[in-house]
Amino acid sequence: MIEFPKDFFWGAATSAYQVEGNNTNSDWWEWESRVGLKQRCGQACRHYELYEHDFDLARALNHNAHRLSVEWSRIEPQQGQFSTDELQHYRNVILALKERGLEPVVTLHHFTNPVWFAKLGGFGNKKAAGYFLAFVEKVVSALCDKVRFWVTLNEPMVYIYHAYILGVWPPQEKSLFKAKAVADNLILAHTRAYQLIHGIYKKRNLPSPMVSIAKNTQAFKPCIVNVRNKFAAYLRHWLFNLEFLKKLIRGNSLDFIGVNYYSRSLVEARSWGIRGLLLDVCENNHSPLKKNSLGWDVYPQGLHELLRSLGRFKLPIFILENGICTDDDMFRWNFIYQHLACVNLAMREGVKVMGYLYWSLIDNFEWDKGFAPRFGLIDVDYNTYKRTIRESALKFSEVCKTGVLN
Numbered sequence: 031m032i033e034f035p036k037d038f039f040w041g042a043a044t045s046a047y048q049v050e051g052n053n054t055n056s057d058w059w060e061w062e063s064r065v066g067l068k069q070r071c072g073q074a075c076r077h078y079e080l081y082e083h084d085f086d087l088a089r090a091l092n093h094n095a096h097r098l099s100v101e102w103s104r105i106e107p108q109q110g111q112f113s114t115d116e117l118q119h120y121r122n123v124i125l126a127l128k129e130r131g132l133e134p135v136v137t138l139h140h141f142t143n144p145v146w147f148a149k150l151g152g153f154g155n156k157k158a159a160g161y162f163l164a165f166v167e168k169v170v171s172a173l174c175d176k177v178r179f180w181v182t183l184n185e186p187m188v189y190i191y192h193a194y195i196l197g198v199w200p201p202q203e204k205s206l207f208k209a210k211a212v213a214d215n216l217i218l219a220h221t222r223a224y225q226l227i228h229g230i231y232k233k234r235n236l237p238s239p240m241v242s243i244a245k246n247t248q249a250f251k252p253c254i255v256n257v258r259n260k261f262a263a264y265l266r267h268w269l270f271n272l273e274f275l276k277k278l279i280r281g282n283s284l285d286f287i288g289v290n291y292y293s294r295s296l297v298e299a300r301s302w303g304i305r306g307l308l309l310d311v312c313e314n315n316h317s318p319l320k321k322n323s324l325g326w327d328v329y330p331q332g333l334h335e336l337l338r339s340l341g342r343f344k345l346p347i348f349i350l351e352n353g354i355c356t357d358d359d360m361f362r363w364n365f366i367y368q369h370l371a372c373v374n375l376a377m378r379e380g381v382k383v384m385g386y387l388y389w390s391l392i393d394n395f396e397w398d399k400g401f402a403p404r405f406g407l408i409d410v411d412y413n414t415y416k417r418t419i420r421e422s423a424l425k426f427s428e429v430c431k432t433g434v435l436n
């Protein structure tokens with residue numbers, strides 16, 4: 031029998047742009063229409079209107095926590111103009127979670143920006159942290175009496191990689207120079223937001239908040255085991271999984287480590303140069319592992335190894351995303367089961383993990399991949415917006431209820 035602590039957080043995650051619909055002031059919305067993205071976000075899952083219903087389902091599935099993001103472009107549609115209606119909307123959303131016994135985990139930036147901010151150069155602008163802070167101040171002041179867990183940034187490195195290195199997300203720049211500037215500004219934005227949030231709670235005599243980022247992580251494994259591949263895998267783990275966190279920890283700006291984990295990357299360094307050591311991956315597709323519908327390897331033991339490795343920081347860890355897109359729902363359950371077993375193993379070995387949030391509560395808009403990937407515990411029919419609970423969600427709900435993985 032595999033048992034979890036009684037106070038463990040169980041639930042699922044979403045992000046505003048991917049589920050709400052009609053975020054017309056966002057840079058993603060503008061970009062989708064400009065480049066003519068094949069499948070546009072549109073109404074997404076209409077979660078903006080249907081959130082109470084979605085939270086009823088989460089409650090029925092025995093979740094006791096839920097991660098969501100607030101959409102900056104709704105709250106501050108024009109620079110310096112804050113919408114009291116939208117702030118009230120998110121307050122209602124948080125209250126709806128609390129009424130159902132779900133602990134809110136609130137992300138402040140999940141890949142999307144207001145159009146006005148993007149026009150000023152987004153996080154490439156030297157003043158970006160200051161702009162972000164004004165928004166953070168409003169949101170946190172409006173919600174602090176109801177929220178304990180804050181995630182300032184979702185996957186900063188994934189954001190930089192797609193938007194400023196690969197150039198496949200807005201603003202589609204391909205510049206290492208720009209990427210470095212954005213990284214520095216994001217770190218500054220986080221650090222200052224961390225201090226600001228703590229300051230607000232102190233001033234109001236509220237119990238200390240828990241503030242972190244959601245860090246994307248991967249298991250880096252050599253494809254063919256040779257010295258170069260092993261070294262490259264080690265280097266990537268160190269650089270991509272640990273370095274960003276280390277910087278924030280050194281600056282005393284993490285209260286816990288937020289972890290997003292999905293898959294493994296098969297390292298095949300074709301040279302000793304930067305490209306070889308940092309970027310080359312196996313392209314032969316000969317990995318025997320099962321894959322999700324986007325072709326990502328399913329590799330649960332990577333989560334165990336990662337948690338062990340993060341254990342060195344002696345901070346509590348909260349798994350903020352782990353999930354699979356698949357049309358085979360038993361495969362989804364198997365994925366959850368195997369990953370939870372790995373989490374539990376790491377915990378028995380002494381790593382402190384506070385909770386596990388599955389990505390995602392409902393099927394949603396998977397960025398440039400559109401609506402085809404089905405990550406949800408709950409199916410969404412995009413014609414009728416009807417929700418249907420999947421079998422895997424029911425099995426997971428038993429674990430949430432009992433804390434036991436059978």
Ligand code: FCB
Nearest residue numbers: 045184185188351389396
């Ligand atoms: C993560 C993102 C999330 C979702 C999942 C599948 O990288 O944070 O928004 O797209 O991947």
